Structure formats: C-alpha cells, structure tokens
Amino acid sequence: MEIKPFQKKVYLSSPTMHGDELKYMTEAFETNWMSTVGENINEVERIAAEKAGMKYAVGLSCCTAALHLCVKFAGERLYGKPQISHGALEGRRVFCSDMTFDATLNPVVYEGGIPVFIDTEADSWNMDPIALEKAFEMYPEVKLVVCAELYGFPGRIDLIKQICERHGALLIEDAAEAMGATLNGKQCGSFGDYSAISYNGNKIITGSSGGCLLTNDIEVANKARKWSTQARENAPWYQHEEVGYNYRMSNVIAGVIRGQYPYLEEHIAQKKAVYERYKKGFKDLPVKMNPIMEGSEPNYWLSGMIIDNEYMCRQVRDDSKALYVKEKGKTCPTEILEAIAAINAEGRPIWKPMHMQPMYRLHEFITREGSGRARTNAYIAGGVADVGADIFDRGLCLPSDNKMTAEQQEVIIEVVKRCFD
Numbered sequence: 160m161e162i163k164p165f166q167k168k169v170y171l172s173s174p175t176m177h178g179d180e181l182k183y184m185t186e187a188f189e190t191n192w193m194s195t196v197g198e199n200i201n202e203v204e205r206i207a208a209e210k211a212g213m214k215y216a217v218g219l220s221c222c223t224a225a226l227h228l229c230v231k232f233a234g235e236r237l238y239g240k241p242q243i244s245h246g247a248l249e250g251r252r253v254f255c256s257d258m259t260f261d262a263t264l265n266p267v268v269y270e271g272g273i274p275v276f277i278d279t280e281a282d283s284w285n286m287d288p289i290a291l292e293k294a295f296e297m298y299p300e301v302k303l304v305v306c307a308e309l310y311g312f313p314g315r316i317d318l319i320k321q322i323c324e325r326h327g328a329l330l331i332e333d334a335a336e337a338m339g340a341t342l343n344g345k346q347c348g349s350f351g352d353y354s355a356i357s358y359n360g361n362k363i364i365t366g367s368s369g370g371c372l373l374t375n376d377i378e379v380a381n382k383a384r385k386w387s388t389q390a391r392e393n394a395p396w397y398q399h400e401e402v403g404y405n406y407r408m409s410n411v412i413a414g415v416i417r418g419q420y421p422y423l424e425e426h427i428a429q430k431k432a433v434y435e436r437y438k439k440g441f442k443d444l445p446v447k448m449n450p451i452m453e454g455s456e457p458n459y460w461l462s463g464m465i466i467d468n469e470y471m472c473r474q475v476r477d478d479s480k481a482l483y484v485k486e487k488g489k490t491c492p493t494e495i496l497e498a499i500a501a502i503n504a505e506g507r508p509i510w511k512p513m514h515m516q517p518m519y520r521l522h523e524f525i526t527r528e529g530s531g532r533a534r535t536n537a538y539i540a541g542g543v544a545d546v547g548a549d550i551f552d553r554g555l556c557l558p559s560d561n562k563m564t565a566e567q568q569e570v571i572i573e574v575v576k577r578c579f580d
C-alpha cells in the first residue's frame with residue numbers, strides 16, 4: 160500500500176453537525192431568547208434526564224461546572240455549610256479516579272478537598288473496585304468518591320456504587336465521555352448520587368460547549384439552578400445568602416445540543432464501526448483494544464489500544480518530551496503517534512494518570528496492595544508498579560472521528576502495522 164498524508168486532517172474526534180442545530184439556534188435568535196433562559200434549555204434538560212433515566216437535569220455552561228456543583232453540594236451535605244471563603248471540602252480526603260482528564264477532580268480542589276487517587280483496573284481501564292475497597296480500609300472516614308468512565312467504556316461503576324453505599328459514601332459520576340453508554344442496561348450518568356455529562360466540542364454529541372448535572376434528588380437540582388445563576392434569594396432586589404456562580408447554559412448553545420440529541424445513536428453506531436475496524440485490522444498484531452466489560456454497551460467515543468509488554472521498544476518520557484529506541488519487531492506509543500501525525504491524522508496519549516502529574520505527586524495514591532508511590536520525574540517503561548502508569552506507558556488513543564472513511568482508516572491501520580516492522 161502506498162501511504163500518502165491525508166489532504167484533510169483526520170481528527171481524534173471532531174464535531175458532526177446535521178442541520179437541526181442551526182434551526183434551533185435561529186429560533187433562539189428570532190424569538191430573542193438570546194439568554195440563559197429559553198425553550199432550548201428546557202428541551203435539553205428534558206431530553207438529557209429522559210435519556211439517562213434520571214428525574215432531573217440542570218443545563219450548565221460545561222461539565223466541569225456541573226461537577227463543581229455536585230462536589231459543592233456533596234460537601235455541604237456531608238460536612239455542613241462552610242464559612243464564606245472556605246471550600247465545602249476543606250481539608251477532607253476525596254477518593255478520585257486516577258487515569259482521567261483533570262477536569263474530573265479539579266472541582267474537588269476548588270472546594271478545598273484533597274484528592275486521593277485510586278488505581279485503575281487493568282481489565283476495564285476504569286477505577287479499580289478492589290483498590291477502592293483498600294482505600295476505604297485505610298481511610299474509613301472518607302465519604303465522597305468521584306469516578307469517571309474512560310473513553311465511553313464503562314468499568315465496574317455498579318460495584319463502585321455498592322462499595323460507596325456500604326461505606327456510607329456519596330458517589331459523583333463523571334460521565335462526560337460516556338453519554339449513551341450502558342452497563343447492565345443502565346445508562347452512564349445514572350449510577351452516581353449526582354452525575355455530570357459534557358457537550359464539549361470533541362464529545363460524542365456537542366453544543367460547542369455545555370454540560371448537565373443529573374440527579375434524582377430535587378434538592379440538588381434546585382440548588383444547582385440557584386447556585387448557577389449567582390445564588391439570588393427570592394426577593395424583589397438582589398438578595399444573597401450564599402456564594403453564587405455564573406454557570407447556566409446559554410439558550411443558543413442549548414439549540415445546538417437540542418439539534419444533536421436525535422443523532423446520538425447514529426454517532427455511537429459510527430464510533431462502534433471505527434472500533435471494530437481497528438479490532439479486525441489489528442487482529443494479528445501484539446496489541447489489545449480498550450476493554451469492553453461484560454454487560455456493558457460502550458458509546459465507543461475513543462478507540463484505544465495497548466501494546467503487549469514483550470513488543471514494547473524502550474521509551475522514556477519526562478514532563479514534556481518523549482524518546483524511544485527503535486527495535487526490530489517492537490514499537491511504543493510515541494512511535495505510533497508520530498507515524499499517525501506524519502499522515503495528517505490525530506492520535507493522543509492515554510490520559511496521564513493524576514498521581515504522576517507534577518501537582519499531585521505528593522498526594523496519596525492507592526493500589527490493590529495499599530499505598531502506591533508515584534514514579535519520579537523520568538522513568539523507563541517496563542518496570543512499573545501500578546496499572547495506570549502501565550496503561551499510560553503502553554497505550555494510546557487512535558484517530559476515532561466518526562467522519563473518517565473506511566479507506567482512511569485502512570491507511571491508519573497499515574501505518575500502525577508498519578511500526579512493528
């Protein structure tokens with residue numbers, strides 16, 4: 160096969176518009192609801208709640224804002240209302256997913272909490288329930304868990320919820336990447352006491368930005384509505400008893416999201432086809448695709464792969480650069496990502512685990528064995544102790560755009576194969 164760079168870039172995951180989005184945006188314009196109030200927001204909230212099988216959805220500016228309001232509410236419920244200028248989790252430990260986007264746990268820090276990272280399960284690439292049990296053994300006083308679903312492939316969020324219940328802890332589910340995915344027939348976004356979904360530009364459907372908080376608890380929904388609109392009290396003037404935020408969803412953006420929802424299933428089907436083409440294309444390579452748990456139906460947002468240990472060439476990564484030594488028959492994520500970039504396509508490393516991030520290296524990190532230790536600055540793949548670091552060393556995200564053609568994908572598959580030459 161002759162390999163030439165694509166004329167038009169193949170993205171990791173880019174927005175896919177269909178036309179209805181413009182209709183609803185135009186409606187907002189023509190009726191002059193150019194605001195954070197309007198029919199589009201009402202409809203997005205109705206559809207989001209209905210899809211997830213939750214009672215309430217609150218439309219917000221982004222998923223990070225939704226997570227922040229979840230965390231703040233959980234903190235106040237667990238520990239009482241903090242003084243002004245104090246966070247609701249001040250000095251409290253919170254168990255958090257380790258291998259995820261930092262937006263999962265940034266809100267814990269906004270509220271003064273101390274993230275304690277829970278290692279990843281090799282079989283699911285999500286939070287390890289056994290490591291979480293271990294964490295509760297070590298810190299029985301912890302009452303809050305924030306768990307993300309990775310790349311749209313649910314892990315054991317059902318078990319994690321049970322463990323939380325057994326320990327009297329609340330669960331916040333970050334389903335930003337997993338909208339439309341299910342575990343045992345139950346939608347992601349419906350496992351947490353409070354959950355969050357995202358309409359960020361590269362997610363499975365998008366409003367360019369936006370997010371929703373999902374819950375069955377009307378008290379949370381009401382608080383989120385109040386806090387997200389500057390926490391005004393019910394009075395004829397601007398009356399305030401608590402701190403507020405400007406987090407509400409725009410009715411224009413809600414128009415985009417409203418127009419996208421009918422295409423969620425179509426996007427999932429396209430992403431599934433992408434995943435399956437990779438799986439078939441790589442069947443003779445020493446690699447595995449990201450795992451699908453029994454009983455789960457992923458939304459296939461990002462196709463990922465991991466290289467078998469014996470086929471990893473030597474690779475070193477410090478805080479900003481990567482180097483590798485090419486060996487015959489072996490490769491590494493850096494080489495594959497460079498080869499993909501060279502044909503004008505976009506891959507991405509696995510989310511670098513939080514316990515390896517400079518800002519969290521001194522934070523606690525808990526594996527199945529107990530207290531884990533972050534590796535120091537530079538390290539060499541192979542001699543790793545924890546699952547998250549290992550997946551980061553050997554894994555990568557492949558171009559997963561739903562508009563990529565089968566022919567383009569064949570070229571990408573061939574390029575990956577040649578890295579093993």
Ligand SMILES: *Cc1c(COP(=O)(O)O)cnc(C)c1O
Nearest residue numbers: 221222223260262263335357359
């Ligand atoms: C995208 C993402 C978020 C943040 O979503 P925004 O809507 O951009 O705030 C949070 N968590 C995870 C796991 C994500 O992938």
